[in-house]
Amino acid sequence: xxxxxxxxxxxxxxxxxxxxxxxxxxxxxxxxxxxxxxxxxxxxxxxxxxxxxxxxxxxxxxxxxxxxxxxxxxxxxxxxxxxxxxxxxxxxxxxxxxxxxxxxxxxxxxxxxxxxxxxxxxxxxxxxxxxxxxxxxxxxxxxxxxxxxxxxxxxxxxxxxxxxxxxxxxxxxxxxxxxxxxxxxxxxxxxxxxxxxxxxxxxxxxxxxxxxxxxxxxxxxxxxxxxxxxxxxxxxxxxxxxxxxxxxxxxxxxxxxxxxxxxx
Amino acid sequence: xxxxxxxxxxxxxxxxxxxxxxxxxxxxxxxxxxxxxxxxxxxxxxxxxxxxxxxxxxxxxxxxxxxxxxxxxxxxxxxxxxxxxxxxxxxxxxxxxxxxxxxxxxxxxxxxxxxxxxxxxxxxxxxxxxxxxxxxxxxxxxxxxxxxxxxxxxxxxxxxxxxxxxxxxxxxxxxxxxxxxxxxxxxxxxxxxxxxxxxxxxxxxxxxxxxxxxxxxxxxxxxxxxxxxxxxxxxxxxxxxxxxxxxxxxxxxxxxxxxxxxxxxxxxxxxxxxxxxxxxxxxxxxxxxxxxxxxxxxxxxxxxxxxx
Numbered sequence: 001x002x003x004x005x006x007x008x009x010x011x012x013x014x015x016x017x018x019x020x021x022x023x024x025x026x027x028x029x030x031x032x033x034x035x036x037x038x039x040x041x042x043x044x045x046x047x048x049x050x051x052x053x054x055x056x057x058x059x060x061x062x063x064x065x066x067x068x069x070x071x072x073x074x075x076x077x078x079x080x081x082x083x084x085x086x087x088x089x090x091x092x093x094x095x096x097x098x099x100x101x102x103x104x105x106x107x108x109x110x111x112x113x114x115x116x117x118x119x120x121x122x123x124x125x126x127x128x129x130x131x132x133x134x135x136x137x138x139x140x141x142x143x144x145x146x147x148x149x150x151x152x153x154x155x156x157x158x159x160x161x162x163x164x165x166x167x168x169x170x171x172x173x174x175x176x177x178x179x180x181x182x183x184x185x186x187x188x189x190x191x192x193x194x195x196x197x198x199x200x201x202x203x204x205x206x207x208x209x210x211x212x213x214x215x216x217x218x219x220x221x222x223x224x225x226x227x228x229x230x231x232x233x234x235x236x237x238x239x240x241x242x243x244x245x246x247x248x249x250x251x252x253x254x255x256x257x258x259x260x261x262x263x264x
Numbered sequence: 265x266x267x268x269x270x271x272x273x274x275x276x277x278x279x280x281x282x283x284x285x286x287x288x289x290x291x292x293x294x295x296x297x298x299x300x301x302x303x304x305x306x307x308x309x310x311x312x313x314x315x316x317x318x319x320x321x322x323x324x325x326x327x328x329x330x331x332x333x334x335x336x337x338x339x340x341x342x343x344x345x346x347x348x349x350x351x352x353x354x355x356x357x358x359x360x361x362x363x364x365x366x367x368x369x370x371x372x373x374x375x376x377x378x379x380x381x382x383x384x385x386x387x388x389x390x391x392x393x394x395x396x397x398x399x400x401x402x403x404x405x406x407x408x409x410x411x412x413x414x415x416x417x418x419x420x421x422x423x424x425x426x427x428x429x430x431x432x433x434x435x436x437x438x439x440x441x442x443x444x445x446x447x448x449x450x451x452x453x454x455x456x457x458x459x460x461x462x463x464x465x466x467x468x469x470x471x472x473x474x475x476x477x478x479x480x481x482x483x484x485x486x487x488x489x490x491x492x493x494x495x496x497x498x499x500x501x502x503x504x505x506x507x508x509x510x511x512x513x514x515x516x517x518x519x520x521x522x523x524x525x526x527x528x529x530x531x532x533x534x535x536x537x538x539x540x541x542x543x544x545x546x547x548x549x550x551x552x553x554x555x556x557x558x559x560x561x562x563x564x565x566x567x568x569x570x571x572x
Contacts, residue, residue, distance in 0.1 A: 053432070075431050075432070076431045076434050076435060076437070077434070079431070079432055079434035080434060082432075084432045086428075091426070091428055092429055092432070093426065094421070094422040094426045094429055094430070095425060095426065096421075096425050097418070097421060097422065097425060101418055101421075104418055105415075105422055105429075105430060105433055105435070106433050108419075108433070109433045109434050110433075110434040111434070113414075113415035113416045114414070114415055114416060115414045115415070115416060116415060117414060117415075118413055118414055118415050118418040119413070161433070162432075
């Protein structure tokens with residue numbers, strides 16, 4: 001479904017600040033794969049997400065979705081295939097617009113936007129049904145401005161907006177990191193059920209080791225711009241956090257260092 | 265007295281389209297667009313030249329709209345594709361339009377005395393004049409409201425609100441920005457065309473300070489009526505434009521103020537400054553007192569529990 005071939009990215013090439021963000025990345029996601037990504041600070045996790053979504057262009061290599069190369073397409077055109085949830089709960093929604101208007105924009109993901117009503121009666125009915133799945137009562141607040149919602153509610157809405165039109169690829173970039181533990185747990189549960197129900201091909205960056213093991217069918221470990229370990233489903237099932245950390249240290253030669261890392 | 269008030273309402277309605285244009289760029293797109301000073305005069309110039317050459321007034325007004333759209337699109341292109349700072353793109357277009365406007369007119373001003381304007385058929389009856397203007401302005405306001413609730417309009421609003429988000433859903437923010445600035449200047453140009461026809465001439469300097477007048481109307485309207493939703497806010501902006509004119513008319517009538525007509529721009533600037541500064545000060549003190557109240561509460565409850 002998603003394929004990265006020999007993708008490399010340098011920041012500030014040729015200057016004293018030169019930094020290898022990604023070096024010769026090979027990654028292939030099969031349809032229905034739910035891959036969690038862990039790694040230390042500066043391992044290239046976010047760069048990987050940005051390369052796939054089109055925010056950054058690779059210096060070398062190719063990104064393919066469903067066999068078609070999308071490397072030359074800007075971010076907004078790739079959204080036809082890609083749904084995305086950001087780390088910052090403020091980033092995924094438009095605060096001065098209402099819940100239903102936000103959903104209406106998500107509903108047209110990757111499609112041309114014309115002069116039909118953003119929120120028609122039929123669409124509103126659909127939005128209400130979809131919001132009910134979140135179990136947060138947002139279906140009764142369709143006309144509330146999104147800026148009035150809590151961070152957790154906004155992130156739940158972002159998740160719904162990114163997924164309810166069934167993207168080919170779902171990118172989750174530490175989307176529970178900015179929430180308190182209870183809300184993070186809620187979003188994690190929602191993520192799990194939505195991805196399972198819709199069989200979405202998902203790539204999720206997380207700093208929560210326990211979450212990385214519990215969710216998904218594959219686990220990728222990154223360090224210094226490389227994928228250093230790719231754990232398949234059968235091995236991942238019995239993995240524990242200490243084992244994972246030990247494994248990381250063994251391969252990379254240093255401890256997993258991330259100031260926000262949660263061992264779970 | 266009554267006459268100066270009806271005159272103020274008439275002017276307020278004509279300038280309301282300018283205010284709606286400024287609302288689109290300043291509030292919806294969050295883009296401080298100074299093209300307005302040029303495109304207002306462009307609208308006036310196109311309308312005046314065409315009418316004085318015998319074209320129907322409504323065709324001339326539509327042509328003014330098209331001229332404004334084109335001017336705004338240029339600013340949008342400079343900013344999005346040329347990556348020029350927003351303020352500077354507007355200033356560049358404003359300066360360029362000064363020369364273009366003189367080219368359009370062939371001279372610095374064009375008179376419309378004795379020409380048939382949009383207002384000629386209704387000129388003699390004040391209430392008709394106001395009624396027709398009000399209907400036209402509200403029709404345009406409703407069209408704008410409707411547009412801002414379509415898929416394209418939602419994408420335009422999201423571009424100003426959270427462009428990262430709308431890009432992640434496939435919205436082309438560059439195109440939305442160009443469209444918004446273009447539409448804004450189109451409305452501004454219609455406003456200029458109406459003013460030229462009402463006052464009987466177009467002048468290359470007629471646009472000077474229009475951006476501030478538009479902004480004053482937006483701010484006054486929002487301050488009086490608030491900003492619940494698009495439909496309400498555009499209404500507030502129209503009312504703001506009328507109130508602004510009434511306030512000016514009253515200020516000029518107060519003879520003890522000894523105001524001259526050239527003081528207009530100073531007064532406008534003062535209104536905008538006051539309207540911008542007061543909410544900031546108020547917010548500052550409110551936050552301070554809220555924080556103090558809340559900490560006091562917490563301190564009391566902590567003491568009640570016998571400390572920590």
